[in-house]
Amino acid sequence: MRVHQLTFATLAVVAGLSLTACQNDGGAAQGSPSSSPASSAGSASTGGETAGGDSADAGGAVPGKGSSGSAGKSTTGGSGSGSNTGGKVAKCRTSGLKITATDATVGGDKDKTVAVELKNTGGSTCAISGFAGVDLKTKEGTLSAKRTGEPVVPGTLKSGESTYFGIHYPTNDTGGTGVRITGLVVTPPDETTSVTLRWPGAASLPVTDGSGKPVTVGPIGSAGQGGAQ
Secondary structure (H helix, E strand, O other): OHHHHHHHHHHHHHHHHHHHHHHHHHHHHHHHHHHHHHHHHHHHHHHHHHHHHHHHHOOOOOOOOOOHHHHHHHHHHHHOOOOEEOOEEOEOOHHHEEEEEEEOOOOOOOOEEEEEEEEEOOOOOEEEOOOOEEEEEEOOEEEEOEEOOOOOOOEEEOOOOEEEEEEEEOOOOOOOOOEEEEEEEEEOOOOOOOEEEOOOOOOEEOOOOOOOOOOEEOOOOOOOHHHOO
């Protein structure tokens, strides 16, 4: 009997220890989920600060992180005239400009003038300044206009706005047929893509030996609507 009593007592102690261990294991399992949300919340907060920092540094136009307005501008600018990337206005592109030329000669002027209009049709504001490339097509070959000494003024064009520059050339008053002009090629500043236009001015230039007045082009913005300066 004493042997049986000792055996039962030993089993009771072992059972008690096992029950205590099970309770401790259960407490640790319940504590694990509570620490996980805290860790996830910390990661989300860090991610938010990183996105906000990138957006602020780039003027709110970081692709995929900025506002929907910035993303729209970036996408439109890529396919059209320009884009507001990182707060900086992109340059006007030939594909986003409607370029036209008109005769702007004022009666009484010794030299003649053609005004060239560049209208922003790209859908977003773009920057444009400097001199456009101007080439006159003639029966004798291509004649490139020389730049005037006028100062360059930086400017921007909102969607739908226009700017103008003038082309000045000497009058053919020699009495002869002169050099016949057949077309006008314009290349916007900082671009390599050109547009070919019908020449709207006088039909010809005087034939010279190189000592006469050259064809000249003013900077962007040097002529107002209609060619007035």
